Amino acid sequence: MDYGILSILPPLIAILFAIRTKQVLISLFAGIYVAEFILSNYHPLVAMMNSVNRVIVVFSQAWVTKTIFFAFLIGAVISLVQASGGVQGFINFLTIKTKMVRNRKSAMMLAYVIGLIIFIESSITILISGIVARPVTDKYRVSREKLAYICDSTSASVCGLIPLNGWGATLIGLIGVQISSGIIQGNAADILIRSLPYQFYSILAILFVLYYIKTGRDWGPMKKAEIRAINTGMLLPEGAVPLASKDTTDVAPKTGVKPQTFNMLIPILTLIVLMPINLMITGKGNIMDGDGATSVLWAVLASLTVSFLLYKSQKIFSISEFMNITYKGIGGMIPVASILIFAFAIGQSIADLGTGAYLASLVENSIHGAFGPAIIFILGCGIAFATGTSWGTFAILIPISIQMATALELNIPLTVGAVVSGAIMGDHCSPISDTTILASMASASDHIDHVKTQLPYALLAATIALILYILMGFATT
Numbered sequence: 037m038d039y040g041i042l043s044i045l046p047p048l049i050a051i052l053f054a055i056r057t058k059q060v061l062i063s064l065f066a067g068i069y070v071a072e073f074i075l076s077n078y079h080p081l082v083a084m085m086n087s088v089n090r091v092i093v094v095f096s097q098a099w100v101t102k103t104i105f106f107a108f109l110i111g112a113v114i115s116l117v118q119a120s121g122g123v124q125g126f127i128n129f130l131t132i133k134t135k136m137v138r139n140r141k142s143a144m145m146l147a148y149v150i151g152l153i154i155f156i157e158s159s160i161t162i163l164i165s166g167i168v169a170r171p172v173t174d175k176y177r178v179s180r181e182k183l184a185y186i187c188d189s190t191s192a193s194v195c196g197l198i199p200l201n202g203w204g205a206t207l208i209g210l211i212g213v214q215i216s217s218g219i220i221q222g223n224a225a226d227i228l229i230r231s232l233p234y235q236f237y238s239i240l241a242i243l244f245v246l247y248y249i250k251t252g253r254d255w256g257p258m259k260k261a262e263i264r265a266i267n268t269g270m271l272l273p274e275g276a277v278p279l280a281s282k283d284t285t286d287v288a289p290k291t292g293v294k295p296q297t298f299n300m301l302i303p304i305l306t307l308i309v310l311m312p313i314n315l316m317i318t319g320k321g322n323i324m325d326g327d328g329a330t331s332v333l334w335a336v337l338a339s340l341t342v343s344f345l346l347y348k349s350q351k352i353f354s355i356s357e358f359m360n361i362t363y364k365g366i367g368g369m370i371p372v373a374s375i376l377i378f379a380f381a382i383g384q385s386i387a388d389l390g391t392g393a394y395l396a397s398l399v400e401n402s403i404h405g406a407f408g409p410a411i412i413f414i415l416g417c418g419i420a421f422a423t424g425t426s427w428g429t430f431a432i433l434i435p436i437s438i439q440m441a442t443a444l445e446l447n448i449p450l451t452v453g454a455v456v457s458g459a460i461m462g463d464h465c466s467p468i469s470d471t472t473i474l475a476s477m478a479s480a481s482d483h484i485d486h487v488k489t490q491l492p493y494a495l496l497a498a499t500i501a502l503i504l505y506i507l508m509g510f511a512t513t
Contacts (some may be wrong), residue, residue, distance in 0.1 A: 041076060043389040046071035047422040047468065050382060054467045058277075058484045061371075064468060065091075071385035097179075097331035100380050103470075106159075107373045107477075108366045109336045111284045113303055114167055115365030116343050118287035120352050122300030123171050129297045130172060139268075140176040144249045147173065147183060149425050151190025154243070155198040157328055159474050160311055160335075160459035161191040166302060166478020170285075178483035179265035180260060181489040188475035188490060189245050192426060192460045193238040194352035201229060206323055206427060210434040211452065220448055227449055233400045234453025234508065236501035237413075237461045244497050256492040263487070279375070279473070285366030285480040287361070293352055303343045310335040357479055372477045379468045381422055391434040392419045404427035406509035408446045411455040412437045413505050417460020417465075417498060424468035447512040454505055461501070464494045 050067025054060045068090055073083035095101050117123055128147070130137040137143050147169035154161045165187045173183050195203045212224040220227075237420040248254055254262050264270050272278065278285065289295065314334045315326025340362070347353050353361070386392070395418050412433070420429040433455045463469045466486045476483040 037470055038394075039389050040179075040394060042074050042384070043394045044422060045074070045389040046389065047386055047391060047424070050057060051421075051467055054489070055146035055320055055484060055487065058482070060375050060483050061378055062469065064382050065377065067244075067382045067468075068385050069384065071389055075385070075388060090385055091377060094285065094377055094380045094384070100377075102329040102333045103159075104322070104373050104376060105118055106332045106336050107376055107474075108369050109333075109340060110163055111280065111341065111367075111369030111372075112362040112365035113307070113336060113339050114280075115284050115287045115361050115368070116340075116358070117167075117300040117303055119290050119361050120299040120343075120347050121289040121293040121295040122303075124289050125177060125295035125297040126168070126300045127171050131175065137172050137176075140173075140178055141249060143169065143172045143176045144180055146185060148190060148249060151187060152194050154308060155194045157311060157315075157332060157469055158191045158203075158334060160307070161195065162187045162474045163478045164308060165190065166475070168300075168304065170479060174271055174342055177265045177269055177271070178480050179258075179261040180266075181261040182254070182486050182488040182506065184475045184479035184481040185258065185490045186245055186249070186479055186495065188464060188472060188486070189241045189493070191475070192463060192471055193241045196235055196238050196456050197232055197242075199232075200323070203427075204228065206430060207434070207452070207456065209432055211438070214289065214435060214438045219442055222448075227452060230449035233457065234409075234450045235460075236453070236504045237455045237457035237497055240497040240501055241424065241460075241464070241494070242283045244493060248493075250286045252295075256489070258489040260494065261489055272482060273485060276299055276485055279372055279476040279483045280480050281368035284365050285368045287364075290352060290357075298347065299350075299352075303339045303510065306342045307335050307339040311337050345460075357392060371478075372473065375473050375483070379470055379473060382468060383423060383425060383428070386423050387428070392423050394430060395419050395422065396432055396436050406421040406511075406513045407506065408441065408444050409450050409509045410502055410505040411449060412440075413454040413458040413461075413498075413502060416455050417462040420459045420462025420469075421466045422462075424463070424470070424472075426463040426469075426471075428461035429462065430455065433459070445513065446509070450512055451506075457501060459492060461498045465491055 046067040049070050050063050053066055054063035069087045072086040072090060076082040137146060145167045150168055151161055154164055170183060172228060199333055207228050208224045211227050214220050215224055242468060266310055311331055312323055314331035315323045318330050319326035344358055390506040416429055416433055419432060420426050437455050438452050441448055463471060475487045
């Protein structure tokens with residue numbers, strides 16, 4: 037059944053309600069309920085039962101369950117590296133022993149560099165940059181909103197630009213279908229590689245982050261957040277609620293433990309190193325065919341195991357102490373995991389309503405010549421913002437955009453670049469996106485504050501990207 041314009045109501049209600057009330061969980065459920073109300077032919081009680089079932093059914097998908105488990109277990113790792121003295125040792129190493137980080141700028145650069153060099157998986161990129169940099173940025177009064185922006189705007193962007201990961205495999209597969217169907221000719225990997233210079237938003241997002249770090253010329257809501265942090269030391273605004281509990285993010289080192297950098301670096305490096313290895317294993321020798329959800333779960337389990345052996349060998353924790361900290365870390369991630377569950381649930385409801393397909397249909401037969409890439413970029417932004425998923429946007433828009441590009445004789449790599457950039461931009465702005473949620477968690481920021489402060493920066497980069505797509509559209513047609 038075609039629900040038309042009604043299909044955009046659930047995500048719109050969820051997003052607006054979340055921004056207005058800052059109650060993300062309730063807002064997501066409201067969006068789920070509205071979707072199920074429409075799907076059930078407007079039966080309120082049936083819609084309520086279906087809404088609850090929709091949340092429960094989320095766990096029937098293995099990748100979702102693995103992602104939720106990963107979110108819980110990463111909380112345990114975060115708590116343990118703090119309680120072991122590893123985080124304090126790392127701070128001392130950077131700020132006192134080596135003086136590599138001396139001020140706010142270098143603290144932010146730490147998060148930025150980590151966000152660029154770890155491109156295997158976007159959630160890993162976000163979490164590592166947030167976990168490692170947050171104690172240092174806190175020390176130098178960097179607002180949590182600014183840290184969340186750095187983590188969020190580097191992760192997906194760099195994964196799209198260096199597609200030696202699940203992103204690349206997905207995009208190559210989607211392009212390959214169009215080749216095998218006879219829509220276009222060529223090699224899918226070659227087309228993807230040639231599309232990378234046309235990912236204008238992704239490139240601009242990374243450059244803008246560097247600009248704001250180097251110059252300090254913040255503006256809009258982000259400027260207010262930074263002034264507050266610098267002048268008052270308040271890393272969060274009054275009344276803000278960090279997405280991750282303090283049981284996870286603010287754990288004091290155990291009394292009497294000597295701060296040691298390796299107590300943080302070894303568990304974190306285990307997580308980083310095992311991610312590509314796991315992708316290689318699950319992909320049967322091909323890292324781009326690997327299972328991302330399985331890989332991150334194995335990596336965090338290995339990190340916990342290494343942590344236990346490392347801390348036990350130093351007699352830092354007894355088994356009962358290790359488990360108590362692990363439980364507290366897991367418990368502190370309940371808000372994050374809950375929001376992820378509801379975000380996945382509303383994504384499924386929106387898929388059944390055909391929200392993405394409806395948005396795509398609005399311009400499917402109305403793209404004219406040189407404006408094609410720009411319109412495709414706008415459409416990608418809209419679909420990803422409404423659905424909260426860049427990968428889902430790829431799946432919806434790649435077939436449509438390539439077929440339209442062929443009919444209008446548009447540049448295919450430019451078209452693919454517009455789709456990827458639009459999807460990443462919309463994903464950055466959406467409060468129901470899993471990567472946006474994880475950025476708030478990794479930085480211990482209030483989720484809606486992160487969305488509000490990042491949105492103007494994303495819109496500016498998107499506006500410039502849009503102009504570039506118009507110019508390139510005329511230059512290539």
